[in-house]
Structure formats: structure tokens, C-alpha cells
Amino acid sequence: MNKYYADYAATSPIHPDVVEEMTKVMHHIYGNPSSIHAYGREARKIIDEARNVIAKSIHANFNEIIFTSGGTEADNMALIGTAYANKDKGKHIITTAIEHHAVLHTCEFLEQNGFEVTYLPVDKTGRVSVEDVKNALRDDTILVSVMFANNEVGTIQPIAEIGQLLSDHQAYFHTDAVQAYGLLPIDVKKMHIDLLSVSAHKINGPKGIGFLYENTGVRLQPYFYGGEQERKRRAGTENVPGIAGFKKAVEIIQKDRQKKYDFYEQLREKFIQRLKEESINFKINGSESNYLPHIINVSFPGTDVEAFLVNLDLEGISASSGSACTAGSLEPSHVLRAMYGSESDELFNSIRFSFGLGVTLEDVEDIAKITAKVVKRLTD
Template identity: 65%
Template sequence: MERIYLDHSATSPVHPKVIDTMINVLNQSFGNPSSIHSYGREARALLDEARTIIAGSIGAHFNEIVFTSGGTEADNFAILGIAEAMKEKGKHIITSNIEHHAVLHTCEYLEKHGYDVTYLDVNENGQVSVEDVKAALREDTILVTIMYGNNEVGTIQPIHEIGLLLKDHQAYFHTDAVQAYGVVKLNVHELNVDLLSVSSHKINGPKGIGFLYIKAGTRIVNRFYGGEQELKRRAGTENISSIVGFAEAVKIAQEQMEEKQKRYQDFKMKFLNILTAQHVDFHINGFTDHHSLPHVLNLSFPGTDVEAMLVNLDIAGIAASSGSACTAGSIEPSHVLVAMFGKESERLRNSIRFSFGLNNTSQEIEKAANEVAKIVQRLNKANRK
């Protein structure tokens, strides 16, 4: 049976060129980049080149990129590091109700330690209002953390506008750009952000590596202690093979970005057009235009159940996902959909996320959409009996 992977927002396959690059490094460059001999210098050169490539991808300087173990660590470093560094200036933080749990759970941790966190609501498209950010700002606000593009519904937030709002305020501005990086153009100066988090495995790079952009001059307390690696920001010997693999994935993503945007948008419209032609009852969660990440499509199918949908999709060879965590036979509703539609909405129980990426073809999208149509109609028919 042909399998179709439409869950690239969860993780993505490693690009063959990235695999080749990493194998080459593993075979030939095992030195510690902190060592002064030739083996160490070879590793240091690879590390410096990767940092240069990645810094350039977001318009940052070489010394503003700190490699981490991924997006979760980058988010934690940004939030906890700023909170500790700025606690004498205030203990108020602003975020949104639709952030990734790497942000939300970190903010909840800080609340237990004396910090005051404002969680902003979003509209039915999953977007934060700049006016709400402005209204929430206080003299003691030290950090605003709003994601660039939502991982469940794809909605892009007004990051540039929020950055402008904060220009003359003491609060630092952090954005979790894990879902957006490599898919849409990001420039830290145009966005007016002080910190930005990224993860490699979302862009066809290896798992276990990411970075945090920290604008020069930003006050932040380190989370790891030991040696002076990563510009004295993160102790621990660098994972050179993964960092070099990450940089290769970044180069590929930058070269193919415009083409991917168009292809993914075409996939999105093909999927929707087929469902419409098959007379499938569905609702779009979020946007489908330039306000949404091109590779993310979240749909609600009235009269269906998310667990039944996912099981039937898997049987049909289609990998998709939901924002719900299924544990011990119970479903914890997606916090993103709750924020968008309320706790009583039917969409919490019937929404599926499809996300596109490497190796997906137009033929796969057509087949997947037709299979989805069959499954929805079959489940609706069974429910009416």
C-alpha cells in the first residue's frame, strides 16, 4: 500500500543531501571545536561556517546565533533567561493562548515562581490583536513572546507590528518561529524581534538541533553552565555533524523557498477543491491566504470524530494529525482550537491537520483528498444510522 505523509508540521524527513553531509562529517571530522590542534580547528571551521550560513538566513550577525538541542530548549532559554535577567525591572510577561507548550508550560512555571503572565485571546482565525498587546503592556512588562506561525492551524501573527509597538518599551520581544522558518522569509531586523527560536527537524534537517537568535546587547541569563562553548551562552561540546546537517538543510530551504510556497499553496487549494467537488461538509480552521503558513491546512469535518478519522486515515495509508492528545481513551481538546472557538465547539472533536513537505506530489494530494472525502462520507453515513 502506498503511504502518504501529510504530517510535516510534526516532523519532516531528513533531506538526502543532509544525510550525505552528516555522514561525511561523522566519517572525517570528529575533533572537538574547542581544541587548538588540527582536528579541533577542522571542527571549528565547520561550526563557524554553519553559524554564518544560519545567521545569514535571518539577517542576523554571526555572534547572535546560539545552537540548542531544538525549539523547546530555545524557547525555554529565551523565556527563562530573560525572566531571570530582567526580574529587577519587573515580572510581567505577555504571551498568547495558542502558543506551543514549550512556551505555555514555561510561562506557567514562571507563574509559580512569582511572575505575572497575561495570556492574550485570539480571534476565530487564531490571530492575536496588536491592540490587545498594547492594552496588556505595563511598565513592569519585561517580555512579550508571540509565535510567528501557529503549528496547528498555520495562522501567521502580526509580528512586525508588535515589534514596532515594543521598540520604545523595556520589554524584550521573542517569537517562536519553529513552524515558519524555512517556509517563509524571516528577517529579524524587519520583524523587530530580540529573540527567535528555530528547530532543525521541521525543515528536513536532523532532530536534536536548533538555535536561538539573541540580538546583540540583549540581557539574558544562561541556562547551562560548564565550558565556554556557543559564545559563552550554552556550555557543552557542540554537536558538529548535526549542526552542519542543519546548515545544509537551511541552504536547501533558502534556495527552494519561493518554489515551495507556491507548491504548498497549490496543494492546499487542490485539496480544498476536491473536497468541495465531492460535496464534503467541512470548515477551514484559520486562513488559507497569505495570513497562513502555506504548508498547513487544518479542517473541521462536522459529524465525524477525530479518533475515528485518524484511524481510518492511517488504514488508508495517510499520515495526518490533530491538536488533541489521546490518552487512555480520553481526548484532551486542542488548546489552540479552544482559544479560537470556545470549549463547547464541535470543532474540538472533528478537526484534522494536514501539513505538506518534502517528496509530496500533486498526485499524492489528489489521492489523499479523495480518500478523505470517502472516509468523511462513510463516517457520516454510519453516524446517521
Template identity: 55%
Template sequence: MDPIYLDHAATTPIDPKVLKVMVETYQNAIGNPSSIHSFGRQARKIIDDARHAIAKYIGAGSREIVFTSGGTEGDNMAIIGAALANRKFGKHIITTKIEHHGVFRTCEYLESQGFDVDYLDVDQTGRISIDDLKSKLRADTILVTIMYGNNEVGTVQPIREIADLLSSHQALFHTDAVQAFGTVDMDVKDTPIDLLSMTGHKIGGPKGIGFLYVRDGVALESFTHGGDQERKRRAGTENVPAIAGLGKAVDIVADHLPERIDACLRVRRVLLKTLDAAEVSYRINGNPEHFLPQVLNLYFPGTQVEALLTKLDLEGIAVSSGSACTAGSVEPSHVLTAMFGTGAPETRSSIRISFGSGSTPELVAQAGTVIARAVRELVESGKAGERL
């Protein structure tokens, strides 16, 4: 059996149409976009076109898009940039306990620099409470950073309510939309978000490229110093082929969003049906109503996550225990810990299955059968171990 890749929340295979655009750009657009000659102008136009397409898709203006090396850099640029630019108005920041490390560790870094950070709790479905956020907001809060959709359990936060709440407060609103971008319709004018980060490699685009949306008028202190690229917000020669690829990947999302969502929901149902038919005991970690269709986090009582992942890998099924950065380590997921408490069984016995291009119903059903068998064997061997 060929291996089956069900780890699209970690990264996605590049779309052939994106690759084609990138190869053509590598071959044909050799200039530095800052050069004034025709080669430079050709490269500049490629960047401008990609920026325009991206901006249009999220309801932004072209000047509000800053290209970055991906989600982590976008998160750092937004959070550190906003904190430093606004420290005269206060030093209080609010985030959640379930952020990706790109946000979480950036907030911890700012704490070490004298900022005061509140980490909001989430309920057992991974959602924050608006009342809790309201009660934590202070006159000196300068930034609220709350992810759009969670990368481990897929829970989508009440982004509109948060944005509406903050519209009458000085605090800027940043959201890490890295995981939500390809399967949630987002419009930054309709929902008043100040800063939004995304990455290319979760939507069939290249790795090492992304963007940060920065609402017009929002001041950020830049931490790269050098050339005037990206309107002085990110110095350094632009990665033109990657930007062209990112533009194409966003175009594809824009043209196919409902189909992408439907395809993920369909195979999600196929997987759950396969597990039900095999009478495997499981529970979904996440919110039953507000969830990313491509992320399915399952708790299998009586299993142990490392053993299950290893067994599945040997059987050719690539899934994960959580975010790629923590996969492979024995550290329990901070997301599941925030949802269920330290040492809860869900933190030791859950896996993340995530769908994308190539996740056909047939392959997902096949994977479901293997997962069901692996779970049953592990539960049985655990019980046998207890009897010894």
C-alpha cells in the same frame, strides 16, 4: 497503496543532501571543536560555517546565533533566560493562548516562580489583536512571547506590528518561529525581533538541533553551567554533525523559499478541490489571509477526530489532530479551544493536514479522495447511530 505522509508540521523527512553532509561530518570531522589542534579546528570551522550561513539568511550576525537542541530548548532558553536576566525591571510577561507547549508550559513554570503572565485571546481565525496587546502592556512588562505561525492551524501573527509596538518599550520580543521558518521569509534586522527560536526537523534537517537568535546586547541568564561553548550561553560539547546538517537545511530553504511556498499552496488547492469535488462538508480553521502554506486544519462536521484519524491511518494516510505532543491523547486542542470556545464542535471534529517534500499533487489528490470517503462514512454512520 503506499502510506502517504501528510504530517510535515509534526516533523519532516531528512533531505538527502542534509544527510550526506551529516554522514561526511561524522566520518571526517572527529575532533572536539574546543580542542586547539587541527582536528578541533576542523570541527570548529564546520560550526562557524553553519552559524554564518544561518545568520546571513535571517539578517543576523554570527555571534547572535546560539545552537540549541531544537525548538523547545530555544523557547525555554529565551523565555526563562530573559525573565531571570530582567527580573529587576519587572515580572510581567505576555504570551498567547495558542502557543506551543514549549512556550506555554514555560510561561506556566515562570508563574509558579512568581512571574505574572497574561495569555492573550485570539479571534476565530487564531490571530491576536494589537489593541489587546497594547492594553495588556505595562511598565513592568519584561517579555512578550508570541509565536510566528501556529503549528496547528497555521495562522501567522502580526509580527511586524508587534515588533514595532515593542521597539519603544523595555519588553523584549521573543517569537517561536519553529513552524514558520521554512515557508516565511524572515529578517530580524528588518523586523526588530530580539529572540527567535527554530528547529531543524521541520525543514528537512535533523532532529535534536535548532538555534536561538539572540539580538546583540540582549542579556539572557544561562541555565546550563559548564564549559564556555556558545559564548557561555549553552555549555556542553556541540553536536557538530547535526549543526552541519542544520546549516545545510537552512541553505536549502534560503535557495528555494519561493518554490517551497508555491509547492505547498499548489497541493493545498489540490486537496481542497478534491474535497469540493466529492461534495464533503468542511470548513478551514485558520486565517484566510495570514497562514502558513504547509498547514491546513479542517473541520468536518459530524465526525469525531479519533475515529477519523484511526480510519485514515488504517487507510495509509498519516495526518494529525494538532501538535505531535497532543496527538494520540483525547485532550481537545488548546488552540482550537482558544479559537472557538470550550466544547465547540471544531475542537472535536478537526484534523491537521500538513505538506512538505514528497507531497506531490498526485499523492495529495489520492489522499483527498480517501479523506473524503472516510469523512462521508463517519458522518453516515453517525447519522445511522442517531436514528437507532
């Protein structure tokens, strides 16, 4: 039986060149980057070069990149760090109902600690309205956090417009770009973004490394105390091999970004076309115009998501529901709930397919064919 991985939005395989780069660093460069001797300087050089490449990739300055252990830490740092450092200016935060839990659960923590959070709704395509952001803004709003693109349905948010809206307000603008980075062009200066989170393992880099972009001038309170690494923002000896691998992954993903984007569009079209040819009942969840091409969330009326995923797995396809698995059962997706309401069928019959490095047109045809077979089995 052939096996198909269709869960690239959860995580992606490491690119062989990234493995090679990391292996080289692990073998030869073991100095502590804070040491002033030759071994330390060698390690420091790796970090500096990576910081340079990564800063350029979003049009940021060298000293505006803070390496973290991944997207979750970057989100926590952005939210908790700015909330605590700016509480003299206000305690109101705005976010959306469809954020990743790295943002939502952090907001819940902040609510338990005296901050007030407004959760903006989204429309049926999963998009937040700039008008809603505007109406929610108050004089005491200190932070607005809206994800660049959603990890479950792929909907891209109006980031540049929100950035523009906030450019003359005291509130900082944070965006979780974990899914968008590497596929969409990002210019933090033009888009008026103050804080931006990225994770390496979504772009064929290693797990356990990411960064937070922090615009110069943002007041951010650290929550790690120790050494003076990362301009005192994030104490602890740096993950040098991880950072080296991250840099390589960024270089690779940037090389043919548009070509990759176009190819993912082709994969998407082929997948949808093949499902149509199979004459099964399905509907795409998300936006028809503002979407990440590699994430396709599909509702199959008359099916049950848990049985569906098990059947796909038995047929060799690893896909996801996009929602969290808690204590062995699937929680209905908070993203689909925000889009359709808590009673809607989509919450219980939607599957997220996501594609990436190495997936071919033939693969997506096979995945669509097998998926249709499962749909027929489950709805007969």
C-alpha cells in the same frame, strides 16, 4: 496500499543531501571544537560556517546565534533566560493562548516562580490583535512572546507590527518561528525581534538541533553551566554533525523558497478543491489571508477526531489532530479552544494535514479522495 505522510508540521523527513553531509562529518570530523589543535579547528570551522549561513538567513549577526537541542530548548532559553536576567526590571510577561507547549508550559513554570503571565486571546482565525498586545503592556513587562505562525492551524501573526510596537518599550520580543522559518522571509532587525526560536527537523534537517537568535544586548541568564561554548550561553560540546546537517538544510530550503511556497499553495488549492468535488461537509480552521500554505486544518462536522485518525491510518494516511496525545487519548486542542471556545464542535472533529518535501499534486488528490471516503463512512 499506498502510504501517505501528511504530518510535516510534526516533523519532516531528512533531505538526502543533509544525510550525506552529516555522514561525511561523522566519518571524518570528530575533534572537539574547543580544542586548539588541528582536529578541533576543523570541527570549529564547521560550526562557524553553519553559524554564518544561519545568521544570514534571518539577517542577524554571526555572534547572535546560539545552537540548542531544538525548538523546545530555544523557547525555554528565551523565556526563562530573559525572565531571570531581567527580574529587577519587572516580572510581567505577555504571551498568547495558542503558543506551542514549549512556550505555554514554560510560562506556567515561570508563574510558579513568581512571574505574572498575561495570555492574550485570538480571534476565530487564530490571530492575535496588536491592540491587545498594546493594552496588555505595562511598565513592568519584561518579555512578549508571540509565535510567528501557529503549528496547528498555520495562522501567521502580525510579527512586524508587534515588533514595531515594542521597539520603544523595555520588553524584549521573542517569537517562536519553528513553523514559519524556511517558508516566510524573516528579517529580525527590520521586524524588531530580540529572540527567535528555530528547529531543524521541521525543515528536512536532523532532530535534536535548533537555534535561538539573541539580539546583541539582550540580558539572558544561562541555565546550563559548564564550558564556555556558545558565548557561555549554552555549555556543552557542540553537536557538530547536527549543526553541519542543519546548515545544509537551511541552504536547501533557502534556494527556491518562493518556488516551494508557491508549490505548497498549489497543493493546498488542489486539496481543498478535491474535497469540494467530493461533496462532503467541511470547513477550514484558520485564516483565509494570513496562513502557512502547507498546514491545512479542517473541521468535518459529524465526525469524531479519534475515529477519524484511526480510519485515515488504516487507509494509509498519517495525519494529525494537531493536539497532544496524552495517556492514549487526544486532549482537545488548546489552539482550537482559544479560537472557538471550549464547547465548540471543531475541538472534536478537526484534522490537521500538513505537506512538504516530496508531496505531489497527485498525492494530495489521493489524500483528499480517501479522506472523503472516510468522512462518508463516519457520517453515514
